[in-house]
Amino acid sequence: GQQLNQSPQSMFIQEGEDVSMNCTSSSIFNTWLWYKQDPGEGPVLLIALYKAGELTSNGRLTAQFGITRKDSFLNISASIPSDVGIYFCAGNFGNEKLTFGTGTRLTIIP
Amino acid sequence: ETGVTQSPTHLIKTRGQQVTLRCSSQSGHNTVSWYQQALGQGPQFIFQYYREEENGRGNFPPRFSGLQFPNYSSELNVNALELDDSALYLCASRPTGEAGYTFGSGTRLTVV
Numbered sequence: 001g002q003q004l005n006q007s008p009q010s011m012f013i014q015e016g017e018d019v020s021m022n023c024t025s026s027s028i029f030n031t032w033l034w035y036k037q038d039p040g041e042g043p044v045l046l047i048a049l050y051k052a053g054e055l056t057s058n059g060r061l062t063a064q065f066g067i068t069r070k071d072s073f074l075n076i077s078a079s080i081p082s083d084v085g086i087y088f089c090a091g092n093f094g095n096e097k098l099t100f101g102t103g104t105r106l107t108i109i110p
Numbered sequence: 111e112t113g114v115t116q117s118p119t120h121l122i123k124t125r126g127q128q129v130t131l132r133c134s135s136q137s138g139h140n141t142v143s144w145y146q147q148a149l150g151q152g153p154q155f156i157f158q159y160y161r162e163e164e165n166g167r168g169n170f171p172p173r174f175s176g177l178q179f180p181n182y183s184s185e186l187n188v189n190a191l192e193l194d195d196s197a198l199y200l201c202a203s204r205p206t207g208e209a210g211y212t213f214g215s216g217t218r219l220t221v222v
Contacts (some may be wrong), residue, residue: 003152031209042114042200042213043153050209088152092209096166097143098202100152 006089006101014109019076021104023089028069029099031092034061037103038085046087047074076106084108113139114214116201122220128189131217133201135182142184143211144176145200153200159184188219196221 006023013019023032031050035043047058049065049072056063062075072089089101113136123129135142141160145153155168159178173189182203188195198218202211 003154033210035213040215042202042215045210045212048210090152097155097158097168098145098153098211099155103150103152 002099004089004091004099004101006087006104008104009102010105010107012107012109013079015079015081017079019079019083019106020073021087022071022073023091023101024071025091025099026070027091027093029091029093030069032063032065032072033090033092033098034063034072034074035088035090035100036085037088043088079106079108081108114201114203114212116199116214116217118217119215120218120220122222123191125191125193125221127191128187129191129219131186131188131199131201131219133184133186133203133214135184135201135203136205136212137182138205139182139203139212140206142178142182142201142203144184144186145202146170147198147200147216149197156186191221193221195219 004023004025033048034046037043047063052069053067054065060077087104090098115134117132143158144156147153156170158166162178175187178184198216200216201214204211
């Protein structure tokens with residue numbers, strides 16, 4: 001099935017560093033969502049974006065809905081150990097299925 | 111704490127068998143979707159139900175079927191299990207008008 005292109009595939013950073021990841025699609029979406037998944041758990045919604053150009057923050061997380069409606073990025077500032085996990089973008093067109101990205105695995109190096 | 115509960119958490123089945131996975135959503139979450147997540151991949155959409163009617167389906171064969179009940183619970187049934195059906199199966203629900211789905215913790219299905 002279709003998956004959105006997420007980059008980077010994995011990141012190894014030190015605690016306190018900022019993180020940036022993005023997601024691109026060949027199709028436009030009306031909504032972009034960012035989820036975090038911990039081992040053995042389901043994805044947890046971090047940020048939802050509903051409008052092209054929208055910039056939304058949730059604590060140390062900031063995400064933007066690209067103006068072409070084909071991309072989105074997520075930034076995490078001042079990373080902490082609990083940020084470790086896999087981050088997925090997901091696009092939605094209308095009230096239908098979510099199309100997920102391939103995921104970005106974030107690891108914090110001691 | 112997630113408002114979506116899935117059971118069982120783990121399951122081992124033999125190729126050719128049938129399996130039923132269950133999900134209980136939050137009150138008011140009229141839309142429920144099921145996803146299959148293979149190891150190292152993002153979730154793949156199986157199908158979606160709205161008020162007990164299927165209203166969207168992904169690229170999965172008919173042996174994947176579902177039901178949604180008035181009490182916000184739902185089922186995913188898979189017949190004639192194949193080895194490639196081994197995956198984490200996720201249930202997700204949302205209230206009408208919202209785009210953000212709440213996911214359950216999933217059922218890890220292993221087909222041997």
